[in-house]
Amino acid sequence: MTKPRSRRGGGRPTIADVARKAGVGAITVSRALREPGRVSEDLRRQIQAAVDELGYLPDPNARALASARAEVFGVLVPSLTNSVFAEVLRGIYDSLSDSSYRIQLGNTHYSGLEEERLLQVFGPQRPAALIVAGIDQTPISRRLLETAGCPVVQVMETGPDPVDMMVGFSHFDGGKAATEHMIEAGYRRIGFIGARMDPRSQRRLAGYRAAMEAAGLFDARLVTTTPVPSSVTLGRGLFRDALAKMPTLDGAFCNNDDIALGALFECHRASIAVPKTIGITGFNDLDMMEVAFPSVTSVRTPRYEIGRLSVAMALAAIAGKRPQEPVVDLGFELKRRESTAR
Amino acid sequence: MTKPRSRRGGGRPTIADVARKAGVGAITVSRALREPGRVSEDLRRQIQAAVDELGYLPDPNARALASARAEVFGVLVPSLTNSVFAEVLRGIYDSLSDSSYRIQLGNTHYSGLEEERLLQVFGPQRPAALIVAGIDQTPISRRLLETAGCPVVQVMETGPDPVDMMVGFSHFDGGKAATEHMIEAGYRRIGFIGARMDPRSQRRLAGYRAAMEAAGLFDARLVTTTPVPSSVTLGRGLFRDALAKMPTLDGAFCNNDDIALGALFECHRASIAVPKTIGITGFNDLDMMEVAFPSVTSVRTPRYEIGRLSVAMALAAIAGKRPQEPVVDLGFELKRRESTAR
């Protein structure tokens, strides 16, 4: 009697069409596609033929509704233009490109509020897993993550209290190692130059401070920071500020490589000898640091690996194989180069 | 008789719960949320109260299934680490952050095949719009875009035959303008140095060639390219290759700023005077080019603006307001700096 609603979907074949063509039940088609091992080889072949002939593609929305689980990885990063996160993302994408998971990417702009909003958007969709940058979620974000009902991986850092899993390294140790290296190299009045000053930068600063204090070299006037987003241009400006404030500066541990590059260019421009008069160290070890003249000492961070491993851990957790150790510290490596070779 | 399946969703409130609490029909709740103007103010208030009290969030999967339309923007870029696309993405995200659209990002790795695969993944989901980088889709990709049933914006370039809409600029003109500037500045043996050599790089090369030929200066040995992905390190290597091949080189028009930076560093290292002995021009005008020493001439491209406008056009099309002119050329600007100031 009631005629079916005209196909909303513009006539795409459905699982029922495939079932009819293959002469089996719809549920068997569904199984053949999702758990081929549970369908006899004969039927599997028949069904595959029907799928190919019709060009059937399952509707992910219907799937998600029926199974209360979307084949989506939610990924939250604080910035898209910061190449550090770009590399993490690349790792995530490379690890997921062979699977049928889609990736939904959110940009928190380093804002806890925006992170909450995005988690609120991601949650109702029932993602298969969530990957979020950082370990300093607001209480609300934390609860949203805990109640998301899927594996959660916090990346970039390690810490004592994971929501679920963590992959990263210690920014404190990285900052400390870089600073200790400069002290060993003979620098004394080493400045800390930092932009953005997100939680990870703060911890690098803390590492710097610990190393300086241990050597009896710390002086608050050596620290130059700004909440303004990082850039090479800003690095140049901050370096000039630092030098103006403290003309006897003989080293600069820069928050990140952009800042370090800005400092290096300013040294060229002002004819300050690097590493002789001033030593420079960056953080992250972007490609360009090795090529720069002089090449710039930096802390190599395992960004791509963090992306890869976070996905591997999430996939394992989805498959029910929780890792022995939920927090993985991938470490870092100090790359000593010309810019601190006094 | 048949007891309802235990709530798969883990007890999240549904639209029926809200309707019951507000004492209205489910459909009225649905309307109140999507088209508030069509519900009386009284009911709207009542419904809003129930929504707030229950913490109701609509299930996007159910929504997508029922309306045959997901609130998702599909975005396809060839690279995540290339900061050019990062800026485009930033524009896209910034323009969409106030809306309820989610963003699904695909990385094609500069591969037509991968682009086809991703479109095949995106399609069945019925995205609200698709934004794809480039205008050189394979025939299969093109058909997938044409039959996607949603607005499509091709970005980064302009061309004669849009699938639907286009936002970009002419890479040919950009390459031509940069080369003409170097010729005017007095350079004669100007090399083209390019990595990756995707279609846009090819068109910049064509622009370079046109300018050089017009001036009677073209020589095939001036062109040094590689399909290898671009990096500062590679830029240094290519520049050395170019110089070895053609020791009388007096200028380098670099495919992009990474390559230009690598060339600049190599000049420092080899004590080649810039701009006196060799002039250097980049492409895209990343932040660092202005700060570099010497500052580097580059072609400023409207990356962020491309992202913003592509979303604006897509949203307008979704709202039924197709633009007068489906192809928008945002132009570029040649930034003359020290590196070509002979």
Next chain:
DNA sequence: CAACGTCATGGTAGCGCTACCATCCATCTC
């Protein structure tokens, strides 16, 4: 004032898929 819009609201029937349970048949056990 009867006929006719117009507007707010609601009921019903799916959207395309999968969870759950039933059924069937071949194989195994004692």
Next chain:
DNA sequence: GAGATGGATGGTAGCGCTACCATGACGTTG
């Protein structure tokens, strides 16, 4: 050889929402 077991297959009933159409209460109009 009757009953138990297990694997393959299928039917039914939703998942949570919205398209479509129906309804009823108001004006509006000639």
